[in-house]
Amino acid sequence: MNLTKILAISGKPGLYELKVQTRTGFVAESLIDGKKITVNLKSNVSLLSEISIYTYEGEKPLTEVMQQIAVKENKGQAISHKEDNATLSAYFKQILPDYDEERVYPSDIKKVLSWYNTLQAKGLVTDLAPAAEEPKEEAPVAAEKPKKAPATKKAKAKKEE
Template identity: 35%
Template sequence: MNLRGIVAVSGRPGLFKLVGQNKAGYVLESLDAQKVKIIANISTTKLASLEDITVYGQEDDLKLVDVLSNISSSKTNVPDAKSDAAVLRSFFEEVAPTHDTEKVYTSDMKKIVTWYHLLKDLPLFSEEAAGTEEQDAVKAEEKVVEKKPKASPKPSNAKAPSKTAQPAKKVNMTSKKGV
């Protein structure tokens, strides 16, 4: 799953794709059907990359990417974000069994389920992440440089350059002061 460039913006619902940056801020495009483009001010807007988000765990924090992949491979039906809190809690026990039940609130679960429903139909959801071993092996094979043939000698009828290179003249840069 490749979530590079997908961000959550504080104070705005939904997810956005980072399109670019200009002097006013970040240029973002919404991932919903409307494809609204906005410019988020650099100094006042907080962006959170989905790649970097973690969920509180009992021992170690869980990466959001792993939780979303568990949701996609889940045998049970993914509940709606507007489902009852008990339904969401039982679903999260299945897809993220080591999450911290005291620190992960129902609102967090609703947000993750909403994000899953936004992302599940996008092609980037089924892509591999940029740092996987398979892609690193492919890139290594692409970097193999083929040997180039040696340059052929100049043909005998080629003209020599008209000017010959002359050494540069030395210039004395010290100033003479009157004594």
């Protein structure tokens, strides 16, 4: 499993795994207690694979941050998200030295560590490791002539004048 099916649902504690999509929303299973819930399309839902952490150079995907935590902790539990803010910031600085301290709040760090520990407890941290990249063969690309865009009504009117 990868983070593409792991959800954070606003107003609900913990993480959920996407199970089935329905007409009116979807069914998700809690990673904490295994209970299934139905989620309305109007609910605020975030896929963990779509979340990024602000750095001074741009944004770093949450998957990469979780991989760095897994490497540092040897795929074991990270520090508790209940530590004081100074400890959490110092720990996160070791994981991601260039994170933007003005835009990444202590509450964000707590969420990341809580999510990591939840995934680790379920044995899903091993699945976070990047797959070995295979060299891709590049297919020869035929050179195409750029096509002209169709003339708009304004352009046609100017030609007629």
